Amino acid sequence: MNGFDFRRLRRWEWALAVFALSTPFLLPALAPGPASLISPAMAETVEKPDTSRVVSIGGAVTEIIYALGEENRLVGRDSTSTYPEAAAKLPNVGYMRQLAPEGIIAVNPAAIVAIEGSGPPEALAVLKQANIPFTTVAEAYDKAGILAKIRAVGAFLGVSERAEALAKSVEHDLDAALSDSAARPDSERKRVLFILSAQGDKIMASGTGTAASGIIELAGAINATGDFPGYKPLTDEAIIKARPDVILMMDRSGSHAASPDELFALPALSLTPAAKSKALVRMDGLHLLGFGPRTASAIRELNTAIYGKKTNASQ
Amino acid sequence: MPPSEAIDGARGPAFAARITHARQKGDRSGLARMLIAALAVLAAVTFAASIMTGAADASLGNVLGWLAGQTPADQALSMRDRIIILDIRLPRAVLGMLVGAALAVSGVVMQGLFRNPLADPGLVGVSSGASLGAVLLIVLGSTTFGPVFALFGFYALPLGAFCGGFATTMLLYRISTRSGRTSVATMLLAGIALGALANAVTGVLVFVADDKQLRDLTFWGLGSLAGANWTKIFAAGPIILLSLGVVPFLARGLNAVTLGEAAAFHMGVPVQRLKNIAIFSVAAATGASVAVSGGIGFVGIVVPHLLRLVIGPDHRYLLPASALLGGTMLIFADMLARTIVSPAELPIGIITAFVGAPFFLWVLLRGRSNMGL
Numbered sequence A: 001m002n003g004f005d006f007r008r009l010r011r012w013e014w015a016l017a018v019f020a021l022s023t024p025f026l027l028p029a030l031a032p033g034p035a036s037l038i039s040p041a042m043a044e045t046v047e048k049p050d051t052s053r054v055v056s057i058g059g060a061v062t063e064i065i066y067a068l069g070e071e072n073r074l075v076g077r078d079s080t081s082t083y084p085e086a087a088a089k090l091p092n093v094g095y096m097r098q099l100a101p102e103g104i105i106a107v108n109p110a111a112i113v114a115i116e117g118s119g120p121p122e123a124l125a126v127l128k129q130a131n132i133p134f135t136t137v138a139e140a141y142d143k144a145g146i147l148a149k150i151r152a153v154g155a156f157l158g159v160s161e162r163a164e165a166l167a168k169s170v171e172h173d174l175d176a177a178l179s180d181s182a183a184r185p186d187s188e189r190k191r192v193l194f195i196l197s198a199q200g201d202k203i204m205a206s207g208t209g210t211a212a213s214g215i216i217e218l219a220g221a222i223n224a225t226g227d228f229p230g231y232k233p234l235t236d237e238a239i240i241k242a243r244p245d246v247i248l249m250m251d252r253s254g255s256h257a258a259s260p261d262e263l264f265a266l267p268a269l270s271l272t273p274a275a276k277s278k279a280l281v282r283m284d285g286l287h288l289l290g291f292g293p294r295t296a297s298a299i300r301e302l303n304t305a306i307y308g309k310k311t312n313a314s315q
Numbered sequence B: 001m002p003p004s005e006a007i008d009g010a011r012g013p014a015f016a017a018r019i020t021h022a023r024q025k026g027d028r029s030g031l032a033r034m035l036i037a038a039l040a041v042l043a044a045v046t047f048a049a050s051i052m053t054g055a056a057d058a059s060l061g062n063v064l065g066w067l068a069g070q071t072p073a074d075q076a077l078s079m080r081d082r083i084i085i086l087d088i089r090l091p092r093a094v095l096g097m098l099v100g101a102a103l104a105v106s107g108v109v110m111q112g113l114f115r116n117p118l119a120d121p122g123l124v125g126v127s128s129g130a131s132l133g134a135v136l137l138i139v140l141g142s143t144t145f146g147p148v149f150a151l152f153g154f155y156a157l158p159l160g161a162f163c164g165g166f167a168t169t170m171l172l173y174r175i176s177t178r179s180g181r182t183s184v185a186t187m188l189l190a191g192i193a194l195g196a197l198a199n200a201v202t203g204v205l206v207f208v209a210d211d212k213q214l215r216d217l218t219f220w221g222l223g224s225l226a227g228a229n230w231t232k233i234f235a236a237g238p239i240i241l242l243s244l245g246v247v248p249f250l251a252r253g254l255n256a257v258t259l260g261e262a263a264a265f266h267m268g269v270p271v272q273r274l275k276n277i278a279i280f281s282v283a284a285a286t287g288a289s290v291a292v293s294g295g296i297g298f299v300g301i302v303v304p305h306l307l308r309l310v311i312g313p314d315h316r317y318l319l320p321a322s323a324l325l326g327g328t329m330l331i332f333a334d335m336l337a338r339t340i341v342s343p344a345e346l347p348i349g350i351i352t353a354f355v356g357a358p359f360f361l362w363v364l365l366r367g368r369s370n371m372g373l
Helices: A006-030 A058-068 A101-106 A121-129 A144-155 A162-183 A210-219 A235-243 A260-264 A285-289 A293-309 B004-007 B015-020 B031-052 B060-067 B075-114 B126-144 B146-176 B184-209 B211-221 B230-257 B261-267 B273-294 B299-311 B316-339 B348-371
Strands: A053-057 A074-077 A111-116 A134-137 A191-199 A200-206 A231-234 A246-250 A280-283
Touching: A006 A058, A006 B230, A006 B273, A053 A058, A058 A074, A058 A144, A101 A121, A121 A134, A134 A144, A134 B004, A144 A162, A162 A210, A162 A293, A191 A210, A191 A235, A200 A235, A200 B004, A210 A285, A210 A293, A231 A235, A231 B230, A246 A285, A246 A293, A280 A285, A280 A293, A285 A293, A293 B261, B004 B211, B031 B075, B031 B126, B031 B299, B075 B184, B075 B230, B075 B273, B075 B299, B126 B146, B126 B184, B126 B211, B126 B273, B146 B184, B146 B230, B146 B273, B184 B211, B230 B261, B230 B273, B230 B316, B261 B273, B299 B316, B299 B348, B316 B348
Parallel strands: A053 A074, A053 A111, A111 A134, A191 A246, A246 A280
Antiparallel strands: A191 A200, A200 A231
């Protein structure tokens, strides 16, 4: 290292630096395997995929497959597919957003059907290369979205007629549930605050464009924090300002479940109308937020929980 | 992997190294050589095991046969095996080796340069800068950096990470260099400040991110080898190998620097050039690693320490041994991550912490008497 001509080495160093900075741009083009410039996998419809062995990704998609009576085709599911109980016995290929391609190939599926947002793109690229057709079902948080999901899954499995029948009955069920909600005058609608997590007094609440916001509105209530998109941690003052009449949470059996007393002891929540009546509603996460075939019953359950038992309870 | 002649070649005027070598312990070079040989074997075995294990059943023999030009009996099945082994497992093993070696060696170099056993690339903000680069692209991606995405597809993110890491290093270097001399103390402090700043900007971006973006962000926080593919290896591999190839030539200088910069300078070590090369190799290796595998912690501190406890502080042996052990450790952790909850996968950070931390504590407690900690 000693006694090198400094200038000459400078040139070397430059050359090395230029090389180091240019490789990421140049070399990947030569890489084998899936092409490097794939845009993230989108819905791709294969003409007629073989759907004798299916991996289902997404709780709602799995529920629909069971509702269609096609569960015998399932060879794997993701960790969000926890209903019905039989589904939980299938091999679990991981969380829908962190799929392991080898794990999926291991259960030897002929096709994959997944809810929008599954990934990561690298995993999808490998699956595509392995010639396993991948069908994406659009995610939406309203009635039309649920029916579209059912029809899409039916078309994918080649049982469109049965899917149509299921869609009709789900629609009928939803209409009945929604008519209860819609009949409520605006003046009586309660403000509901969905809390995703309350860890260390830090409250994550749901804004617009979320499944929680969607179900609250379908149940004939008002999302108390409807002035920002997505899930955000709220300050105490923002929660007080939101004036929720009811707190809605996912029912996590286990350590995350704060008791109502603990929850309403939080300074921010203690000053809300909800604290006076200790109005805390807990529901199973997939049932509440899945937007699948059971959403009508979720709407009814939530509606009853918020507004109390109705006299003309339709079921 | 550093060439072995770098170890032997440094024996000529190895005066400085001899002095700085901890003589009370006796000469541990024989032990070190044996350990390096053993680690090389272990690395090879782990690498092979990693290619042979996984959630799916895939016959390696089939694939090797195909590579040797045989025509398999069952085309479809053989194709499947080929994809599993050549496109899923092999890239992961290669990437694990590269990233593990890069992180461990970067750790050794930083610790030597700063004469601080707790230094690692994360400390001087390189990792934070790299994560920031990726996060910037994720959150502002479609609106601000549309053309970048259009050009590079989902390869844009690693690129962003690499540029972020490199930009941070450049800035750090400019801050801590005055009239051609780099102050290591300033660099350490400025690095902590820059890292904090990068984390703060990342925090702001996390706050404005929507749900989908947030989920993409978690990857950069946790790190994983799950996204390994040949594209990433071709992009990051040359940079990492180049950095690792340069580093052995720093071994003597790093040994001398343990006595202090002034002493090293008087022993004839070109201290400023040593610092330049060390800083930029570490920046390149770390930037490239974070770009392809997110922020995998732990390796950069634990591996060098384990080895110091066994073979002492001589960088001539520490560097190659760290590269081998770092790569082996990461491949092994990834193998566990892929198989424990198969067919699903665990995040690798959990494994490195669960396997590495207790082991490290145990070695630390055993070796405390002769480390003088």
